[in-house]
Amino acid sequence: MRVLGVDPGLTRCGVGVVEGVAGRPLTMRGVGVVRTPPDAELGHRLVAIEQGIEQWLDEHRPEVLAVERVFSQHNVSTVMGTAQASAVAMLCASRRGIPVALHTPSEVKAAVTGTGRADKAQVGAMVTRLLRLDAPPKPADAADALALAICHIWRAPAQNRLQQAVAQHAAQASKATPASRAARAAHAPKGRTA
Numbered sequence: 001m002r003v004l005g006v007d008p009g010l011t012r013c014g015v016g017v018v019e020g021v022a023g024r025p026l027t028m029r030g031v032g033v034v035r036t037p038p039d040a041e042l043g044h045r046l047v048a049i050e051q052g053i054e055q056w057l058d059e060h061r062p063e064v065l066a067v068e069r070v071f072s073q074h075n076v077s078t079v080m081g082t083a084q085a086s087a088v089a090m091l092c093a094s095r096r097g098i099p100v101a102l103h104t105p106s107e108v109k110a111a112v113t114g115t116g117r118a119d120k121a122q123v124g125a126m127v128t129r130l131l132r133l134d135a136p137p138k139p140a141d142a143a144d145a146l147a148l149a150i151c152h153i154w155r156a157p158a159q160n161r162l163q164q165a166v167a168q169h170a171a172q173a174s175k176a177t178p179a180s181r182a183a184r185a186a187h188a189p190k191g192r193t194a
Contacts, residue, residue, distance in 0.1 A: 001156065002029065004062035005148030006053070006089040007141045008070070010081035011038050013049050013089070014141030017060045018131070018149035026150060028131045030060055031142045042084075049085050053092040065093035066152035068144070069102040103151050108144070111151035123147050 001021060007014035013034040020026035034052030036045035067090060070083045090100045106116030112126045124136035124143040130150060137143045 001064065001153055002060065002062045003064045003066050003149040003152045004056060004060060004093075005145040005150075005152070006065060006067045006086070007144035007148060008068060008082050008085035008089060009141060010036060010042075010045055010049070010085050012139060012141045013052065013085050014139075014143070014145035015053070015056050016137070016142060016146035016149055017056070017062060018146055018153060020153055022154050022156070026131060026153060028133065028146060030056070031137045031146055032056075033139060033142050046084060046088055049088045050092060053089050057092060057096060057098070062098060064152060064156070065089060065098050065100045066148045067100060067102055068108070068148055069104045071104060101152050101156070103148055103155075107155075108147050108151040111154055112147045120144070 002017060002019040005014075005016045005018065013036075014032075015034060016031040017029040018026050019029050034049055034056075036048045040048075067086050068082075070079060070086055093100050103111075109118040109123060110116040112118070112130065113122050115122075118126075120140040120143070121136075124140060127133070127143045127146045127150065128136045131146065137146060
């Protein structure tokens with residue numbers, strides 16, 4: 001599986017491509033940052049992010065895009081910028097029919113380091129170790145993007161099994177005939193009446 005991880009941000013949008021399967025050594029295929037100038041108009045910055053993400057999609061042809069799920073922070077303007085960059089990345093992937101997976105920061109940290117409270121240095125160190133790199137990717141946004149891709153590769157098999165079980169249950173429930181539903185209702189415990 002080849003996954004493009006995206007750590008969204010308006011000024012620095014981390015991107016990293018990891019290939020492999022759960023339980024086997026993973027390989028980094030590329031890492032970097034899509035940058036936009038902080039003094040540029042918002043629309044121009046979003047277009048620059050789109051162009052950068054499109055280049056990564058063209059070059060690396062990922063099967064899945066793993067994006068950090070935006071969570072509430074105290075700084076509303078930071079949350080808005082992160083959400084906007086995240087939406088651009090999801091749009092680029094969806095336009096091409098590439099599935100998008102969202103992972104929370106604590107989920108990614110827990111998958112890569114073993115604790116959801118890990119700091120950026122710990123995440124960078126583990127990404128370096130897991131991908132057998134010479135040094136942690138810089139800036140931290142790039143390492144975070146690789147961590148997102150690693151997290152998705154490791155968690156995708158379990159998530160797929162869960163989704164298949166839910167879909168199978170829903171399909172079985174929808175196949176129930178009106179007569180079988182009536183029979184189940186007739187055998188259900190009755191409530192007390194006054």
